[in-house]
Amino acid sequence: MHEIGVRETINFLGLTFNIETLKMTWLAMGIVILVACLATRNLKVVPQGWQNFVEMIILWLHDQIDAMMGSRGRMLAPFIVGLFMFLLASNLIGLVPLMASPTNDLNTTLGLALLVVCIVHCLGLYFKGGHYIAHFFQPTPVFVVINMIEEIAKPITLAFRLFGNILAGEILIIVLLKLMPIWMPIPSVAWLAFSIFISCVQAVIFTMLSMAYLANAVKEDHAE
Template sequence: MHEIGVRETTRFLGLTFNTETILMTWLAMAIVIFVSCLAVRNLKAVPTGWQNFVEMIVVWLHGQIDSMMGKRGRLLAPFIVSLFLFLLTSNLIGLIPTLASPTNDLNTTLGLALLVVTIVHCLGLYYKGGHYIAHFFQPFAPFVVINMIEEIAKPITLAFRLFGNILAGEILIIVLLRLTENPFLMTLPSVAWLGFSIFISCVHAVIFTMLSMAYLGNALKDSNE
């Protein structure tokens, strides 16, 4: 971000795209795919190097998927693993000077949140059919209003939480360095904030993934699971 709040746009096929967001997304995708390729290039029974890292994430997410989404959850495991790796990378690349997080753009976070919610409702309808629609009218028919608000709030909260945290983190990095004439004075606060931003980046990647899993779990789980 060169100027806070202003985004360069490109028009393509009559549609407007945020250039930086798209480019940074491709960079994040490239990093994720590169690291994954490094990890699987030479898969061994005794893991070394990047294989450890990717395996650790996959094993941890498998555990979460099994506990939160039941026996059908493994179907969505590639989606969940990709979501987490993409969000983690996206959040972190914004901390590198001159780069920006794709997740500092509401288009990215809302896009992902809508995708998750769409999958939730599609899977809910597919696996539960009429029961899925009926559960919006529980415990009484008028509750449909509250349930609708909840369902609409899900993607909005999911999107704005991530977007707000990442954008605020990046803005503050820029602001801290411009607070005084002498940027060296702000070294310590900047470094401290950078460290905290790394933590926040990881935490919000986890939160987004976990909430998505919880929503997906509701749609996937049998009533007796």
């Protein structure tokens, strides 16, 4: 059983790593790649098996991307598809006994959130240049403070929302198992089912919000 909140760490090249998180991340990556390989091993025009699953995800995300980001969005589609599949796999493997979600570590979620925000700002500068910087000073230069807080809040909320949801789910599973006698599995099972739902929803929310932020940077402005 886990010791809640205590993480096993290793030192490598003078840096500290949470080894369990890394292992679980690699496992999640492995699962995603495996599913992707299974799905694309034998691609057919008429889809079958896993191909349906991956196609469904890609088509759905394509729809969302087209709706939110416009024509430049397709460039980011692999990133968003990868983000969604990785988060889904990460969130769900935490529900397997003896495993933990990579996303129950703030390092993972904050890393992803910072990556998203970095991409947002880089693309914003690339596509819009001066306009992108100028829009932080609108409608009046005083607003730069509020805008900055908003920009800083973005990765933090993104990271903590996912981290909190997943960690809470896992903690409660452990707590419930300790709290209830073994012949009374209903609360744990119910919570497990709810956690599956939460895992999917949080993956969707993280992906959707990332898309919304990216859309801000990428979308062609018709107003200006």
